[in-house]
Amino acid sequence: xxxxxxxxxxxxxxxxxxxxxxxxxxxxxxxxxxxxxxxxxxxxxxxxxxxxxxxxxxxxxxxxxxxxxxxxxxxxxxxxxxxxxxxxxxxxxxxxxxxxxxxxxxxxxxxxxxxx
Amino acid sequence: xxxxxxxxxxxxxxxxxxxxxxxxxxxxxxxxxxxxxxxxxxxxxxxxxxxxxxxxxxxxxxxxxxxxxxxxxxxxxxxxxxxxxxxxxxxxxxxxxxxxxxxxxxxxxxxxx
Numbered sequence: 001x002x003x004x005x006x007x008x009x010x011x012x013x014x015x016x017x018x019x020x021x022x023x024x025x026x027x028x029x030x031x032x033x034x035x036x037x038x039x040x041x042x043x044x045x046x047x048x049x050x051x052x053x054x055x056x057x058x059x060x061x062x063x064x065x066x067x068x069x070x071x072x073x074x075x076x077x078x079x080x081x082x083x084x085x086x087x088x089x090x091x092x093x094x095x096x097x098x099x100x101x102x103x104x105x106x107x108x109x110x111x112x113x114x115x116x
Numbered sequence: 117x118x119x120x121x122x123x124x125x126x127x128x129x130x131x132x133x134x135x136x137x138x139x140x141x142x143x144x145x146x147x148x149x150x151x152x153x154x155x156x157x158x159x160x161x162x163x164x165x166x167x168x169x170x171x172x173x174x175x176x177x178x179x180x181x182x183x184x185x186x187x188x189x190x191x192x193x194x195x196x197x198x199x200x201x202x203x204x205x206x207x208x209x210x211x212x213x214x215x216x217x218x219x220x221x222x223x224x225x226x227x228x229x
Contacts, residue, residue, distance in 0.1 A: 042205050042219030098214050107160040
């Protein structure tokens with residue numbers, strides 16, 4: 001079956017531009033996560049949705065970062081006024097339920113953002 | 117806060133060699149522990165997990181045992197193959213209703229024929 005998909009796969013932005021990154025989770029998955037992975041580092045948590053509710057946005061690095069999931073399925077991560085330090089791979093993951101210990105997160109291929 | 121420390125790579129091994137990738141953690145509460153793998157050109161995927169002390173997670177010949185006394189979760193495989201070449205991430209999540217995962221920095225494994 002279809003996994004988690006993300007688009008675009010690659011995005012080049014000029015400093016100061018706004019970007020929008022899309023995530024299509026596995027159908028029926030309640031939980032959706034966004035992570036940021038800098039070059040040579042592990043992914044770092046950005047935000048978490050349970051259906052359409054954003055329950056945790058503690059990892060968003062600044063108020064330039066905004067995420068939404070209005071109908072509880074597709075999610076968009078928006079970065080306003082991009083800076084060079086925003087260059088990273090942005091990963092989306094979804095899981096079926098909400099159990100911290102038993103759920104498996106399924107990751108998308110990521111969007112590689114390069115800010116010039 | 118939570119953190120994961122894993123051995124730096126890259127690790128280069130000959131085919132059929134024994135693999136160990138060390139991982140230690142610091143966590144508030146009682147974490148679940150994971151190993152994720154990222155094959156070249158592919159997305160991150162769960163390799164194995166353990167949710168309580170002394171549990172052994174295993175998959176595709178890889179194993180890791182949850183050691184609470186040493187706060188470790190080392191990854192092992194008895195005989196690696198070229199197809200195991202990938203980046204391996206140790207990770208944890210703590211209880212709280214959803215799986216907020218903290219990852220290590222990753223260890224790149226290269227297996228040569």
